[in-house]
Amino acid sequence: MEKTLHLHHGTAYHRSREHVPVRFPPIPYAHLRAIRCILFLAVAGVSSLAIGGDPMAVLPDDPRVEEIKSPADFFGFEIGSRHLRHDQVHAYFRYLSEESDRVAALPYGQTHGARPLSAFAISAPETIEQLDSHRKSRRKLTTGRSEQVPNDAKLVMYIGYSVHGDEASAVNAAPLVAYHLCTSMSDEVLEWLQQGIYLVDPALNPDGVDRFANWANEARGQFASPSSIAREHNQPWPGGRSNYYWFDLNRDWLPLAHPESQGRVKLFHQWKPNVVLDFHEMGGTSTFFFQPGIPARTNPLTPDRNKELTRLMALEHAKAMDQANELYFTEEQFDDFYMGKGSTYPDLHGAVGILFEQGSTRGLRLTNDLTQRHFRDTVANQVRTSLSSLRGANQLKTDLLEFQRDFYQKALTSGEGDSLQAYVLTGSQSRISAARELLRRHAVVTHVPTSPILVDGETFPPGQALVVPTAQAEITFVRSLMEPLQSFEENLFYDVSTWHLPSAFDLTVHHHLTNLPDAWLTDLSGPTSEAFRADQDCAGYAIRPEELWAPRLIASLMKLDADIRITTEPMRGSDEGQDWPPGTFLVLRQPNQTNWDRILKLLENRATKDGWVAQALASSMTVSGPDLGSTTVRRLPRCNPLLVVGAGTIAYEAGAIWHFLDHRMGQPATLVDTLQLADVNLQDYSCIILPSGSYSTLGERHVALLKEYVRGGGTLVGIGDAIAWLQQKELVVSTPEKKLSPAADGNRDAKSDTELRFGDASDAKALESIAGAFLMTKIDPTHPLAYGFPDTEVPVFRDSETRFELPTNPYQIAARYTDVIAGYVSERNRRRLIPSAASWVSPLGKGRCILLADNPVFRGYVRSSERFLTNAILVGPTISIPSAPITNGSSERQSGIAEEDHDH
Numbered sequence: 012m013e014k015t016l017h018l019h020h021g022t023a024y025h026r027s028r029e030h031v032p033v034r035f036p037p038i039p040y041a042h043l044r045a046i047r048c049i050l051f052l053a054v055a056g057v058s059s060l061a062i063g064g065d066p067m068a069v070l071p072d073d074p075r076v077e078e079i080k081s082p083a084d085f086f087g088f089e090i091g092s093r094h095l096r097h098d099q100v101h102a103y104f105r106y107l108s109e110e111s112d113r114v115a116a117l118p119y120g121q122t123h124g125a126r127p128l129s130a131f132a133i134s135a136p137e138t139i140e141q142l143d144s145h146r147k148s149r150r151k152l153t154t155g156r157s158e159q160v161p162n163d164a165k166l167v168m169y170i171g172y173s174v175h176g177d178e179a180s181a182v183n184a185a186p187l188v189a190y191h192l193c194t195s196m197s198d199e200v201l202e203w204l205q206q207g208i209y210l211v212d213p214a215l216n217p218d219g220v221d222r223f224a225n226w227a228n229e230a231r232g233q234f235a236s237p238s239s240i241a242r243e244h245n246q247p248w249p250g251g252r253s254n255y256y257w258f259d260l261n262r263d264w265l266p267l268a269h270p271e272s273q274g275r276v277k278l279f280h281q282w283k284p285n286v287v288l289d290f291h292e293m294g295g296t297s298t299f300f301f302q303p304g305i306p307a308r309t310n311p312l313t314p315d316r317n318k319e320l321t322r323l324m325a326l327e328h329a330k331a332m333d334q335a336n337e338l339y340f341t342e343e344q345f346d347d348f349y350m351g352k353g354s355t356y357p358d359l360h361g362a363v364g365i366l367f368e369q370g371s372t373r374g375l376r377l378t379n380d381l382t383q384r385h386f387r388d389t390v391a392n393q394v395r396t397s398l399s400s401l402r403g404a405n406q407l408k409t410d411l412l413e414f415q416r417d418f419y420q421k422a423l424t425s426g427e428g429d430s431l432q433a434y435v436l437t438g439s440q441s442r443i444s445a446a447r448e449l450l451r452r453h454a455v456v457t458h459v460p461t462s463p464i465l466v467d468g469e470t471f472p473p474g475q476a477l478v479v480p481t482a483q484a485e486i487t488f489v490r491s492l493m494e495p496l497q498s499f500e501e502n503l504f505y506d507v508s509t510w511h512l513p514s515a516f517d518l519t520v521h522h523h524l525t526n527l528p529d530a531w532l533t534d535l536s537g538p539t540s541e542a543f544r545a546d547q548d549c550a551g552y553a554i555r556p557e558e559l560w561a562p563r564l565i566a567s568l569m570k571l572d573a574d575i576r577i578t579t580e581p582m583r584g585s586d587e588g589q590d591w592p593p594g595t596f597l598v599l600r601q602p603n604q605t606n607w608d609r610i611l612k613l614l615e616n617r618a619t620k621d622g623w624v625a626q627a628l629a630s631s632m633t634v635s636g637p638d639l640g641s642t643t644v645r646r647l648p649r650c651n652p653l654l655v656v657g658a659g660t661i662a663y664e665a666g667a668i669w670h671f672l673d674h675r676m677g678q679p680a681t682l683v684d685t686l687q688l689a690d691v692n693l694q695d696y697s698c699i700i701l702p703s704g705s706y707s708t709l710g711e712r713h714v715a716l717l718k719e720y721v722r723g724g725g726t727l728v729g730i731g732d733a734i735a736w737l738q739q740k741e742l743v744v745s746t747p748e749k750k751l752s753p754a755a756d757g758n759r760d761a762k763s764d765t766e767l768r769f770g771d772a773s774d775a776k777a778l779e780s781i782a783g784a785f786l787m788t789k790i791d792p793t794h795p796l797a798y799g800f801p802d803t804e805v806p807v808f809r810d811s812e813t814r815f816e817l818p819t820n821p822y823q824i825a826a827r828y829t830d831v832i833a834g835y836v837s838e839r840n841r842r843r844l845i846p847s848a849a850s851w852v853s854p855l856g857k858g859r860c861i862l863l864a865d866n867p868v869f870r871g872y873v874r875s876s877e878r879f880l881t882n883a884i885l886v887g888p889t890i891s892i893p894s895a896p897i898t899n900g901s902s903e904r905q906s907g908i909a910e911e912d913h914d915h
């Protein structure tokens with residue numbers, strides 16, 4: 012037997028044995044397993060302590076620093092006997108950082124739930140003392156200009172646990188790994204400490220970890236049930252996987268919508284680690300997975316050397332797992348394509364990212380056809396592979412450092428044979444500044460020229476162009492954002508197939524092929540518009556709708572009880588630049604007399620921050636188009652949305668809407684659980700938002716209440732799958748899907764039915780799924796649901812195959828699909844979807860249902876289509892659909908359906 016497989020009885024552990032509730036005698040692990048099985052049979056699955064060895068036993072039986080408490084001594088129970096809460100894990104790491112000269116805390120923020128975010132650097136005491144200078148000297152390796160790897164260069168590893176909060180074996184393993192590194196006096200560990208700096212991040216998603224741990228600890232009694240049907244194995248909605256706003260943080264390494272990822276990526280770029288470990292759990296019938304993943308589905312920009320190093324490290328994991336007689340698999344199921352994941356992002360940054368997936372017990376123990384497992388066993392595997400990673404990376408230290416140096420050297424010279432000098436993004440100011448802010452967080456060098464620049468024959472004023480030079484260290488990452496790939500080595504994806512940044516921000520990308528003019532390398536800081544000077548005596552202000560901040564401003568004005576109006580026809584004011592499109596917001600002095608000073612103060616404050624142009628209106632008389640007092644100028648009702656969440660809705664989808672309203676727009680909203688919908692007085696709300704979901708929990712009573720609400724003049728916003736439910740319940744009239752001609756339906760590359768093989772079935776299904784792609788839509792800019800976009804083409808992000816037929820009345824349609832811009836969509840799906848309905852309005856009684864086929868704020872990354880959502884909730888209640896043109900022969904009950912909201 013390997014010594015690592017024996018129960019550990021380190022000195023420190025023995026010293027305070029009285030605090031440890033139950034101890035097994037020091038017997039070999041294999042024997043323990045046999046005993047465990049016997050006990051399991053004897054008690055017919057009711058004991059919580061009979062199975063599962065102490066994961067502490069995975070740690071080598073090393074001499075240890077005695078003063079430092081083991082996790083069991085610190086917590087008062089063995090690791091794996093309960094689920095640790097985040098505050099407990101954090102307290103243990105704080106304790107280590109105070110007691111051990113091998114540890115320093117690196118706090119990097121606070122979650123939405125006000126929980127501390129921190130990594131802990133573990134290294135030799137003399138390195139910990141000089142941590143800052145080590146961090147700074149590492150920069151040489153990643154500038155692309157370093158010839159030699161300095162002799163004293165350290166291996167840096169980022170070791171992250173439980174980005175998914177309910178994948179608990181990971182976060183529960185972290186204290187043991189840290190304890191080992193902080194206390195072992197073995198030659199091996201002392202050498203690791205000499206050679207490297209280990210940034211241990213015990214909980215990447217503290218809010219999710221706590222949501223899960225609190226539930227898991229409360230959902231079982233003294234005797235843990237092994238039955239997967241038991242309550243303790245089935246979390247209530249939304250589960251602990253996601254963060255505070257129900258986002259998947261392991262998709263947020265690119266969007267950086269949340270403080271967890273913002274802080275972590277900042278730390279990543281401060282340290283530029285060589286290896287990033289990412290510990291997860293998968294389904295309870297699976298064994299254990301470590302990368303490499305599916306070879307054909309690796310991101311095409313991942314260097315070959317990265318793949319070799321991943322394989323070499325895998326040999327160490329295999330050895331450790333074989334020694335423990337644990338089953339595992341590689342090169343299946345998981346891929347390394349979408350670089351917004353923790354194991355893929357490092358691969359485009361000169362590091363090696365490695366994903367680990369442990370089959371979950373979810374609760375404390377689980378028995379199924381394939382396995383009998385205790386939570387302790389799962390923690391033990393995470394500890395094993397943490398140690399095998401440390402071992403493997405240390406053996407490969409020189410290779411990893413040289414790989415990193417080479418990666419950045421090649422990055423700098425990669426463009427030399429290439430005429431591409433820069434990607435130039437052009438578009439509205441707020442989109443440019445949002446894209447720039449995101450790129451800055453990813454350590455990408457950008458410039459916003461201070462004078463107008465000429466690109467592709469068009470002049471762009473300051474603030475409306477972003478220059479991203481190709482001669483920079485992070486060019487690999489930049490390329491992955493800018494190239495709209497549509498064909499791939501294999502058209503199957505574990506996650507999305509594109510994350511094309513220009514589409515996400517609705518910017519045009521130009522490839523600049525000649526030398527960069529000096530004037531392009533200047534940097535505009537702060538707003539470009541002229542200073543805003545409040546004019547007490549003007550007739551009011553016009554707020555142009557194209558900028559991303561406009562809805563936020565309107566929400567703030569509404570909080571002041573301001574009367575906000577909106578134009579529905581083009582207007583021209585007396586001064587230059589006063590061409591206002593339909594959808595321009597007006598805040599007029601006359602109806603806001605009592606509040607005028609506060610409104611001006613708010614406009615002034617926001618102008619300083621956003622630099623927007625609120626144009627003063629000299630008079631109610633316009634030069635052309637309706638005057639300000641015209642009935643075509645509509646008053647917006649006070650926005651007071653009800654967001655339906657909970658069982659039956661998809662938590663990610665609901666969370667994306669909630670986060671957008673709460674953070675991006677600053678719009679207060681009431682969240683109601685599906686099960687309580689019948690208790691709500693719906694008339695109190697200006698609109699009801701149904702995020703994508705099955706709505707299987709809603710009954711006929713709910714349907715009747717929603718119908719009554721809409722018929723009475725209410726506004727129901729249905730997104731994604733909610734539309735299908737609304738159609739099924741006849742709140743929305745569905746147009747039958749037109750049959751495609753056999754020629755159009757056929758995928759030219761597809762095999763005929765007789766050629767299909769049984770073994771290809773799952774791939775064949777996946778090939779027809781849309782994992783995530785950008786489609787272009789054409790909008791009707793005169794349609795109130797499509798107001799405020801910079802032009803008539805709007806990219807949307809689609810991750811479903813569901814198709815909605817275009818309504819027969821063309822006035823219902825705000826946007827239809829016209830093309831695929833980036834990502835994989837099968838030929839058959841292209842022909843099905845183009846054209847079909849992307850956003851439209853379906854009238855019912857005096858009200859209307861507003862329908863958005865795609866989540867307009869996907870993952871907090873897609874900014875291009877968010878205006879569909881803000882229009883739905885701000886302008887939606889005023890929309891009334893004109894009758895269909897006579898020629899269409901379908902003018903049934905569609906006129907005058909919405910009542911005027913004017914209260915005068």
Ligand SMILES: [Zn+2]
Nearest residue numbers: 175178291292
């Ligand atoms: Zn996971």
